[in-house]
Structures are given as C-alpha cells and as structure tokens.
Amino acid sequence: MSTIENPKYWAYLQASELLYYKSETQTVIQTPFTPITELIDYIYTHHPDKALSILRNPFITNYELTPICRETLKVCAKRVRIDPLFSPEVGVRHTYFNKAISNEFLNFVGRPSSLTECFELIKALTKTQKNESGYPIFAIALSQDNKILALQKNLSLISKTHHAETLLCREYFLKYRRPFPKHTRIITSLQPCRMCAAHITQMIEEPKVYYLQKDTGPFSRNTLVSHIEVQVEL
Numbered sequence: 001m002s003t004i005e006n007p008k009y010w011a012y013l014q015a016s017e018l019l020y021y022k023s024e025t026q027t028v029i030q031t032p033f034t035p036i037t038e039l040i041d042y043i044y045t046h047h048p049d050k051a052l053s054i055l056r057n058p059f060i061t062n063y064e065l066t067p068i069c070r071e072t073l074k075v076c077a078k079r080v081r082i083d084p085l086f087s088p089e090v091g092v093r094h095t096y097f098n099k100a101i102s103n104e105f106l107n108f109v110g111r112p113s114s115l116t117e118c119f120e121l122i123k124a125l126t127k128t129q130k131n132e133s134g135y136p137i138f139a140i141a142l143s144q145d146n147k148i149l150a151l152q153k154n155l156s157l158i159s160k161t162h163h164a165e166t167l168l169c170r171e172y173f174l175k176y177r178r179p180f181p182k183h184t185r186i187i188t189s190l191q192p193c194r195m196c197a198a199h200i201t202q203m204i205e206e207p208k209v210y211y212l213q214k215d216t217g218p219f220s221r222n223t224l225v226s227h228i229e230v231q232v233e234l
C-alpha cells in the first residue's frame, strides 16, 4: 500500500500542473512541523519568485488545523479546506521534509542568563550581526531556572515562516522532540506576530513573552499572546 494513501495527517495544494504534498504519521499537536507549515516553507524556499502566486491556491487537509497551522496560514498563505478524501486532479510531484534552522548560535545554548542579560545580548547581536536573510530580529527562549534553551534570528527572506520565534520552537523541537519546559520565557526584539504567538502558546505551557519594540503591523494585534506579553524598555 502506498504511504501517500495511508498517512495519518496530510495536506496538499495544487498549482498549475504541480501538486505539493506532505504527510505525517506522527501527531500534529505540539509540534512546529506539520504538513501545512512544511509545505508553506517548501514553496517559499524552492519557488521564491512565484511563491505568492502558488499560495493563492487553497490547501486541502484531512485534519483540523492546529493553532500553528491556522496562524501560519493567516500570515504566510491564504486559504484552506478540510476534506478527508485525497482527491488531487494531477499526479504527485513533490513531497518534502524541511528541517532548516540556523545553527549559528548553538554555543549560547545551555548558558546561564537573566532576562536583562538576554535583552543585552539581543541588543548587542542587533548591532554586530549582519543579517542578509531578513531584518535583524533575534529571539531567545529562557528557562524558568535562567538557562538559554535556544537562540535564533529572523530569516524571513529565505521563507516567510522563518521568524526568529518560529525557528526557536523548531530548534528545540528538533533537539528534544517535545515542547519547551513549562514557564519558558520568550525574549524577542520585536512584538510577536500571530504566527509566532501560536508557536509560543502551542509549544510552551504558561509562557511569558518580553519584547523590545512594538510592531504596529496588523499581524501583531489580538494574537494568542496579547494578554501575556510585556514590552520592556532598557
């Protein structure tokens, strides 16, 4: 039997003659890697010039969207339809598995740090780091017992999903295959957008969010972290 016909969760999108397809046999709950997020990533990274036009087509999934799927779609794609029957009109051309994150800051992981030190670090990185892959936005996951769990930077010119906070969740999940510990704090240069807010609330039980700069764009209003985020001035 084909694995394509019998996965647990799948999503596809048809554009012109091509079908973009991804399936998962594992759960889609409490993971930043779902058929929807991986397909969106694939389309942005492999077809940067026509990604927006491909993503005008609806995704079709056989599962109820998780908050991460739903909010990533709102920020980076367009429409979705749930249909338990797999019924593409053209043959399967692409399947995909993306695990891209930045390994640049792995030496910071495990270091003891405080909230203030994390903000100082983010400010120092913003000044010294060149970032040709997106705006210089950095995010840190800090455990309740003051250890750096992950540090990532925005790579949104590579893929629209590659915000610093989504990459934080991916980094930790790839390493440990589980959500962050309870009460993990997210410290970031910029107020999280709704996609990142969904990642934070799905991957952390009782999170706290601290950011330096307010985002005046529409995607940072009424997010899943609006009630728990705090702007910090240094």
Ligand SMILES: [Zn+2]
Pocket (backbone or CB within 6 Å): 163, 164, 165, 192, 193, 194, 195, 196, 197
């Ligand atoms: Zn974001």
